Amino acid sequence: VSCAQKLCPDDWIFSNASHQCYYLSSRGSSWSEAEYFCNNIGGDLASIRISDENNFVNNITSGMLIPPWIGVYYNQSTNSWKNIDGITFISYWAKGEPNRLNGDCITYHSTADTHGMACTQCYDIQPALCKQAAATCNGGNFGGSTARKGTITSPNYPNNYYNNLDCQYMITSPNGTYITITFDPFIVENTYDYVVIFDGFENSTSKQIAKITGTPGRKQYETTGNQLLVWFHSDYIVNKQGWSAAWEAKTIMPPIYQNGSSGELTSPLYPADYPSWSEQLYFVTATPGFQVQLAFDYFQVEKNYDGLQVFDGLVQTPQFQVANLTGTTGIAPWNYTFSNNTFSLRFFSDGIIHNGTSNCYTVTTNSYTFNDGMNYCASIGGTLASITAASDRTFISNVTLNNLLPPFIGVTYNATANKWTNIDGTSFISYWVSGQGEPNLANGNCAVFKSVGTLSTQQGFETAPCYDTQPVVCKQHGAVCVPYNVTANNGTFTSPNYPNYYYNNLNCFYYITSPAGTYVAINFDPVLVEFGIDTISVYEGFQNSTGALIGKISSSTSPRSFESVGNQMLVWFHTDASIVKQGWSAFWTAKRGNATIVEYGSNGQLNSPNYPSSYNNFLEQSYLVNATDQFKVQATIVDFKTQANRDYLFIYDGANMTNDNLVANLSGLTGVAPWTHTFSSNIFSMRFTSDASLQYSGWNLTWTISFSADDAQAYCNSIGGDLASIYGYYERDFVMNFTMDMIVMPWIGLRRNLTSNSWYNLDGTSFLSWWSSGLYITIYFDPYLVEFGFDRIRVYEGKGNSSDNLIGE
Numbered sequence: 001v002s003c004a005q006k007l008c009p010d011d012w013i014f015s016n017a018s019h020q021c022y023y024l025s026s027r028g029s030s031w032s033e034a035e036y037f038c039n040n041i042g043g044d045l046a047s048i049r050i051s052d053e054n055n056f057v058n059n060i061t062s063g064m065l066i067p068p069w070i071g072v073y074y075n076q077s078t079n080s081w082k083n084i085d086g087i088t089f090i091s092y093w094a095k096g097e098p099n100r101l102n103g104d105c106i107t108y109h110s111t112a113d114t115h116g117m118a119c120t121q122c123y124d125i126q127p128a129l130c131k132q133a134a135a136t137c138n139g140g141n142f143g144g145s146t147a148r149k150g151t152i153t154s155p156n157y158p159n160n161y162y163n164n165l166d167c168q169y170m171i172t173s174p175n176g177t178y179i180t181i182t183f184d185p186f187i188v189e190n191t192y193d194y195v196v197i198f199d200g201f202e203n204s205t206s207k208q209i210a211k212i213t214g215t216p217g218r219k220q221y222e223t224t225g226n227q228l229l230v231w232f233h234s235d236y237i238v239n240k241q242g243w244s245a246a247w248e249a250k251t252i253m254p255p256i257y258q259n260g261s262s263g264e265l266t267s268p269l270y271p272a273d274y275p276s277w278s279e280q281l282y283f284v285t286a287t288p289g290f291q292v293q294l295a296f297d298y299f300q301v302e303k304n305y306d307g308l309q310v311f312d313g314l315v316q317t318p319q320f321q322v323a324n325l326t327g328t329t330g331i332a333p334w335n336y337t338f339s340n341n342t343f344s345l346r347f348f349s350d351g352i353i354h355n356g357t358s359n360c361y362t363v364t365t366n367s368y369t370f371n372d373g374m375n376y377c378a379s380i381g382g383t384l385a386s387i388t389a390a391s392d393r394t395f396i397s398n399v400t401l402n403n404l405l406p407p408f409i410g411v412t413y414n415a416t417a418n419k420w421t422n423i424d425g426t427s428f429i430s431y432w433v434s435g436q437g438e439p440n441l442a443n444g445n446c447a448v449f450k451s452v453g454t455l456s457t458q459q460g461f462e463t464a465p466c467y468d469t470q471p472v473v474c475k476q477h478g479a480v481c482v483p484y485n486v487t488a489n490n491g492t493f494t495s496p497n498y499p500n501y502y503y504n505n506l507n508c509f510y511y512i513t514s515p516a517g518t519y520v521a522i523n524f525d526p527v528l529v530e531f532g533i534d535t536i537s538v539y540e541g542f543q544n545s546t547g548a549l550i551g552k553i554s555s556s557t558s559p560r561s562f563e564s565v566g567n568q569m570l571v572w573f574h575t576d577a578s579i580v581k582q583g584w585s586a587f588w589t590a591k592r593g594n595a596t597i598v599e600y601g602s603n604g605q606l607n608s609p610n611y612p613s614s615y616n617n618f619l620e621q622s623y624l625v626n627a628t629d630q631f632k633v634q635a636t637i638v639d640f641k642t643q644a645n646r647d648y649l650f651i652y653d654g655a656n657m658t659n660d661n662l663v664a665n666l667s668g669l670t671g672v673a674p675w676t677h678t679f680s681s682n683i684f685s686m687r688f689t690s691d692a693s694l695q696y697s698g699w700n701l702t703w704t705i706s707f708s709a710d711d712a713q714a715y716c717n718s719i720g721g722d723l724a725s726i727y728g729y730y731e732r733d734f735v736m737n738f739t740m741d742m743i744v745m746p747w748i749g750l751r752r753n754l755t756s757n758s759w760y761n762l763d764g765t766s767f768l769s770w771w772s773s774g775l776y777i778t779i780y781f782d783p784y785l786v787e788f789g790f791d792r793i794r795v796y797e798g799k800g801n802s803s804d805n806l807i808g809e
Contacts, residue, residue, distance in 0.1 A: 007134035009042070009164050009236045013060060014134060016614075017052035017641075018669075019696065022060060024068060025128040031105040031120075034069040034128035035084060042163045042237035043132035045071030047083035048108075050641070050670045054092045054116070061110040061129065068129040072106035072117060079789070081106075085131075090670065092116045136694060137167035139232075144487030144513070145174055148249045148277055154188075154232060154242030161188075161234060161242040169230040170201055173249030177277070179228045181247040182220045183212065189238045190214035197221050198229040222250075248277065250348075255281040261290075267301075267308075267347055274306075274349055282345040283314055292343055295335040296325075300391060303327035306349040312338045316346055329389040329429070359392075360505075361385060363400055363407055364471045370446045373408045373472035374423065381504040381578035382476030384410030386422035387449075387461075393431050396473060397451040397459040407471040411447035411461060413439075420447075431460040439463050449473065481508035481573075489515065489590050489618070490691075495529075495573060495583030502534075502575060502583040510571040511542060514590035518618050520569040522588040525559035530579045538562045539570040556581070563591070589691065592618040602628050602705045608649075608688055608698025612639075615647075615698045619690040624655060627682040627705050631715065634706035635684060637666070637675040640699040644668035647690040649699060653679050657687055669696065674780065678706050712747040713762060723749030725761035732770050 008014045008021035015022060021043075029037060035045045048054050048070065061068060071084035081089045081098070091098075094109045094116035103121035108129060120126065138155045152169045154161040173179050181197065188194065194213040196203070200223070207229075209221050228247065253268065265282055267274045286292040294310070301307060307326035309316070322338075325331050360382075368376055370384075377384050387393050387409065400407055410423040420439065422428050432438040433450055444465035451459050464470065480503060484493045493510055495502040514520050524536065536553040537544065541564075550569075551562045562569075571586065597606065606623055608615045627633040635651070642649070644667055650657065651664040663679075666672050682705065688698075707715060713723050726732050726748065739746055749762035759767050779795065786792065796805040 007136070007164075012132075015053065015056045016697065017056045018050065019134050019136075019694070020053075021132050021134050022046060022057075023130040024060065024064075025130065028066065028125040028127055029069075030125065031069050031073070031122040034126070035071065037128055038071075038130035040237065041130060042235075042239075043130040044085045045069055046129045046131035047071045047085050047087045047089075048092055048117075049087055049090060051092075052641070057108055057129065058110045058115045061108055062115075064110065064127070066126055067107040067109045067118065067120075068127040069120075070106055070108050070117070070129050071131075073122070074100065074104035076104075088670075094118045133162045135162050135164040135166075135234075137165060138693065139167040139169045141170050141172070142488070143172040143247075143249075145172070146485045146511070146513070147173065147487045148177075148483070148485065149247065150486070150488060151244060151246050152230065153244045157242045157244060159241070160239045161193075161232075163234055163236050163239055165232060165234040167232045168203075169232070171228040171230070171247055173226040173247075175226060177226050177249040177251055179223045179226065179247055180220060180250055181222075181228060181230070181245050182218065183243050183245045184218040185215075185241070186212060186217070186219060186243040187215050187241040188213060188243065189234070189240055192238070193234040193240070194232075195243065196231045196233075198231070199223045200225060200227045201229050203229060203231060250279040251275065251277050253278060253280045255283055258282075258284045259286070261287045265345065274301075274347075278347070278349045280347045281316070282347070284343050285314070286341040288341055290341055291337055291339065292341050293335060293337045294343060296332045298391065299325060299331035299334065300328045300389075301326055301349070307347075309346040309348075310336065311344045311346070313340070314342050314344050316344055328391075332390070360476050361396065361399060362474050363403065364474070366471070367405065367469040368408070368472055369469055370408050370412070370466040373470075374410075377472060377474035379578060380474060380476075381576075381580065382474040383424045384408060385473040385475035386410045386424050386426050386428075387431055388422070388426050388429055390431075393459065396449055400449060400451045400473065403451065403471060405470050406448035406450045406462060406464075407473045408464070409447055409449045409461070409473050410475075412466070413441060413445040415445070433460040433462060436462070444468070477503045481506060484510040484512075486511070487513040490588060492585065492587050493571075494585045498583045498585060500582070501580040502573075504575055504577050504580060506573055506575040508573040509544075510573070510586075512569045512571070512588055514567040515618075516567060518567050518590040518592050519620075520564040520567065520588055521561065521591045521620070522563075522569065522571070522586055523559055523561045524553060524584050524586045526582070527553055527558075527560060527584045528556045528582040529554065529584065530575070530581060531555045533579070534575040534581075535573075536584065537572045537574070539572070540564050541566065541568050542570050544570055544572050553584075590618045591620040591689070592616060594619075594621050596622040596624055598624045598626065599703075600626050602631075604703055606686070606701045606703070608642075608700075611698045611700055613697065614695040615642075615688075615690055617690055617693070617695065619647075619688060621688045622657070623686040623688070625684050625703055626655075627703070629682055631682050631705040631707060631711065632678055632680065633682050633684060633703055634676065634678045635701055635703045637673045637699055637701045639697075640666060640672035640675070641669050641696040642667055642690070642698065643694045643696060646693060647696075648688070650687045650689075651677070652685045652687075654681065655683050655685050657685055666699075671782070673699070707747060709747055709751075713749070716749075722763045723747055725749045725763050725765050725767075726770055727765055727768060 012021040012023045025037060038045050048057055072081060075082045083089050095114040097118050099119050102119040105120055105122035106117045107120045107126055109115060109118045136155055142150055142152060156162060171179060190213055194211055196211045197209040198207045199209050200207050212219055268278055268280050303326050307324060309321055310323040311320045312322050313320050322336060374384050387396060411420060412423055414421045420428050440463050443463040446464055446466040447461045448464045448470055450462045480496055482496055512520055532554050538550045539548045540550055541548055553560055609619060609621055625633060647667060649666045650662060652661040653663050654661050663677060716723050726735055750759060751762060752759050761767050792809055794809045795807045797807055798805055
């Protein structure tokens with residue numbers, strides 16, 4: 001009752017069978033008015049998807065004098081029955097139905113004589129049975145003492161969220177940090193559904209940062225400390241796509257203040273690398289009565305991810321922002337004169353540690369032609385250097401200053417396009433030396449770099465023949481790793497620069513921590529690395545020692561999976577100095593492991609954990625059945641309910657759980673049970689997995705050894721008996737009670753003599769006839785794929801195929 005009260009609105013009834021809420025109206029209406037009524041209270045006319053849901057609807061409508069409308073109608077265009085909510089229609093007809101003479105809309109009849117769907121005229125006045133999804137939250141605790149970033153979403157995102165939600169998301173970042181959170185997109189019902197953000201875990205008015213509703217566009221907020229609470233509320237009606245929110249931890253840095261007539265400001269730690277995850281504020285108040293001017297003579301940050309915002313005045317709001325500087329080229333020199341004597345800056349960086357241009361250079365002592373120089377640079381993992389910023393020109397000028405011969409750089413003349421280009425595809429920027437008539441195509445179609453002289457105009461490009469032999473300047477991207485140290489339920493990370501090629505000289509470490517009591521399962525897909533040289537190593541815990549190595553990948557391969565024993569895993573990606581490829585992407589999830597369940601003998605039963613109650617999240621449960629030797633084993637699933645496409649039962653022929661042995665991969669709420677399979681031997685195995693989201697009752701499976709009639713007799717002989725004959729009433733009643741709950745009916749010792757066309761007992765006793773009577777037959781068609789309207793199956797009562805005996809078509 002407590003669960004139902006939390007998951008459903010008042011007066012609605014919760015069903016464990018379908019994880020949905022139901023409402024029976026007390027007033028009557030036509031079918032179309034009933035659907036409108038259900039929409040107005042946050043649902044639809046009920047569809048019925050599984051047999052357990054059919055039983056539930058039968059129970060709650062039992063005894064109703066007027067049967068209620070449900071969400072089924074006959075579609076004249078397709079000549080088929082449809083559910084109004086778009087779910088695939090499954091028939092649960094009452095006796096004598098469907099009879100379209102009575103109408104094309106459906107009510108649900110529940111009487112002592114029959115229960116199920118019945119055709120009714122759509123204009124009849126009936127009550128309504130409404131249905132809506134239960135209010136399932138995906139909130140909880142996120143982040144942790146080492147987590148720097150993450151994402152939270154509304155339940156069921158990017159599909160519509162549920163009604164009647166009150167979900168809380170509690171985010172913790174490392175000590176000494178604060179949290180920024182960005183909602184994008186944000187689409188909820190205006191006024192009635194909303195998100196409230198709190199500074200810390202106390203949801204009091206004094207701690208409230210903001211309240212968002214409607215479709216306000218991208219919204220961003222910050223805390224003062226390392227804890228953030230997000231509360232999402234939805235009412236009982238109207239749901240929309242919802243929202244996604246990315247959060248990051250930022251290192252707390254005290255603001256920098258300067259006063260006077262002049263001064264100097266730098267990024268944190270300059271000229272060394274600035275730290276990742278930083279946010280530094282600067283406030284300058286110059287001498288009153290004057291305007292203040294700001295000038296940059298050096299600017300190198302990661303484009304689009306790190307940057308500097310410049311504000312006219314001390315208030316840092318969008319209307320006062322005059323610049324948002326980011327990138328490594330075309331920024332410095334830059335200057336700006338403000339409207340008065342004050343200005344302020346905000347510097348920010350993400351999780352990538354960036355040092356200047358993040359490029360590495362080498363200048364050869366040997367000389368090469370231009371083409372040979374390109375090949376040499378490629379052989380060591382780089383390209384002939386392009387120069388895309390004044391700082392690059394200054395740097396190369398310094399490192400080539402003592403060269404007697406100017407080196408080739410990655411600049412050549414494209415005769416087809418009639419312009420100079422960088423061979424690495426970057427935008428060409430002209431740094432020709434001045435006063436010497438450059439560029440001069442009469443001298444050649446390639447470029448060298450001249451570094452003689454002290455003036456910048458004397459340092460730059462000169463034309464040269466491509467067949468000359470000169471030293472070369474090679475350049476490659478620096479070994480930049482993206483920090484990854486995450487505590488969560490699951491996640492994804494990639495090689496640096498993925499899906500583009502990764503960099504040379506990498507040693508990147510990725511630290512994963514899953515919740516206590518779980519282990520980590522990781523899958524790499526795709527994997528494209530240099531064979532035998534560039535490697536991905538996976539370790540148990542956070543020590544990259546040989547004894548902790550779980551596995552290693554050192555080639556381009558099909559998807560590879562690894563599992564830890566505990567809740568921590570380390571991934572180490574190493575690359576050498578040459579040859580780069582596309583890299584890899586890895587998805588990992590937390591799993592809750594259990595010892596393999598093993599059964600022996602001639603028959604048995606297996607269940608999902610907690611069955612028939614809901615199984616747990618993060619499950620990884622293995623099963624092994626080793627039945628009696630010399631016989632095949634048959635398995636039958638009689639009940640199956642898991643979250644579709646998220647929670648799976650993998651069934652294997654034999655003890656080895658490999659793709660070659662996989663016979664079934666079962667998932668979903670409908671269309672799975674009943675399921676039966678006879679294996680090739682006396683052994684089969686299974687693996688049941690669940691993710692971090694919805695939970696259902698799971699599954700129930702029975703197994704038994706499977707015989708032909710001759711094998712059955714041989715088996716009974718081997719254990720000292722015969723297939724049983726049934727000689728008297730008491731023996732008949734005993735066998736009937738003994739086998740009553742068996743799903744697969746057993747052989748007995750009765751055969752037909754084909755010559756005399758008479759029945760006899762194998763043990764030689766006199767045959768007595770105990771043929772069954774009073775039974776009926778249930779037949780299932782699954783799958784059913786025939787040409788629509790022309791190919792058909794008809795089912796008749798008895799052996800005649802007259803229209804009077806037709807049961808269904």
